[in-house]
Amino acid sequence: MDMSVFDLFKIGIGPSSSHTVGPMVAARRFLVECGPLDEAVGVEAHLYGSLALTGVGHATDKAVILGLMGETPQDIDPDTVEDKLAEAELDGVLRLLGTKEVPFSMKTNLVWHKQSTLPEHPNGMRFVLQLKDGSVVERIFYSVGGGFITAAGETQRVAEPGSVQVPFPFTTMAELLAQGHEHKLSIPHMLRANELARMSEAELDAGLDRIWQTMRDCIAHGLVTHGQLPGGLNVKRRAATLWKQAHCIEGKRVNELPHDATHQVTLYAMAVNEENAAGGRVVTAPTNGAAGIIPAVLRYYAEDCRPLDAVKGIRDFLLTSSAIGMLCKRNASISGAEVGCQGEVGVACAMAAAGLVAALGGSNEQIENAAEIGIEHHLGMTCDPIGGLVQIPCIERNGMGAIKAITAASLALKGDGTHFVSLDNAIETMRQTGADMQVKYKETSLGGLAIHVVTVNHAAC
Secondary structure, eight states: OOOOHHHHSEEEESSOIIIIIHHHHHHHHHHHHHOOOTTEEEEEEEEEHHHHHHTTTTTHHHHHHHHHHTOOTTTSOGGGHHHHHHHHHHHTEEEETTTEEEEOOHHHHEEEETTOOOTTOSEEEEEEEEETTSOEEEEEEEEEETTEEEETTGGGOOOOTTOOOOSSOOSSHHHHHHHHHHHTOOHHHHHHHHHHTTSOHHHHHHHHHHHHHHHHHHHHHHTTOOSBOSSSSOOBOOHHHHHHHHHOBTTBOOOOSTTHHHHHHHHHHHHHHHHHHTTOEEEESSOSTTTTHHHHHHHHHHHHSOOSSHHHHHHHHHHHHHHHHHHHHHHSOOOHHHHOGGGTHHHHHHHHHHHHHHHTTOOHHHHHHHHHHHHHTTTTOOBOOGGGOSOTTHHHHHHHHHHHHHHHHHHHHTSOSOOSSOHHHHHHHHHHHHHHSOGGGBSSSSSTHHHHTTTTOGGGO
16 A cells, blocks of 8 residues: 555644645645746636535635645644735735746636536546636646545556555555464554655654644644634634633642543544634644544543553554554545545544554554444444534534544453454445435535534524
């Protein structure tokens, strides 16, 4: 499988990996691949399907403009976004890749095709570069979930010759388990070996540590930040207030009930997704809409499970969880627009459950069992964000997904790894369920909570 842990875990900004991160990357790639821009006189971006229907709520318009400016999700400072966009709109000029100036207005140069989709994926984009001689350069891209993008036709391509050859290739969990059995190696050990075919051990560990530090910073910022989330629903941040209530009233520790640790896990996840909804710095894990689950369970592991070697455990967690994400992406989808939220929160839950089992020293069979439980109990989950915003039900849903992940890990660790439904079967079921799901329940905000709540009473949300 030609995929890395750093493909699944990408540092970027909110509120959406498929609707914000992907379009930003695609817009920039389009211009980079166009070559010299000296003859450019204009540019247009056409957005289709789910990108058009919920793009404003997911900041797709802003992301496309930033990408055309040459910005990248991992490098842009979230605090500078609004100023950059306001300046461009006020001047009526866009500096393509930071160099070539062309006239630009969001009202005319961004075109929303709400009634149309492109053939390869619900998240389609068409970019048009206009040249001085009257000719145009056009390309179509798809944002296929988790910040991954493909150009038209790339989804059918096989791996290019010369792709990295890893020591433990796998396309199914059955293959990974068989290799572990044959070589008497754990899943995190095999995933580490695969990554070391691409980079040095120092680079790998530094990258994993950076991912975890970014996750920790996101939780920490979310737990102290109050206020209202953008987008028009007037949703108030709750994580910081609930965190304070859970820890101290008039200087005294409160809430000493047995379930307090799990309550904290919920708040960790909510803190991350409030940061995401506000357009802050997050780690796609494996998507932005589900970005709170893995950080929450990781912090639970580091602080509540009393690990003997937390650094190694955290690295094993991330490597193992990436294997589950790779399988789900390859054999089903991690795109809410393609399979609903089962492909986002469901996959993140499975990844977190598997990672926690690995960090706690579970067997390969127990890791697989935990991931299967995580997927199985999210099958059929719809993606129906109110107002097209990654807020309701997304923020609370991450908290619930984190708790499910811990429960799945606990069940798996207390068994011997044998179970009836394999992870491969659960992933295939998720794929088929997503294919059968009506479009209105797949990140279009045309069904479910999106229409049964927002049209009645915004204030009640």
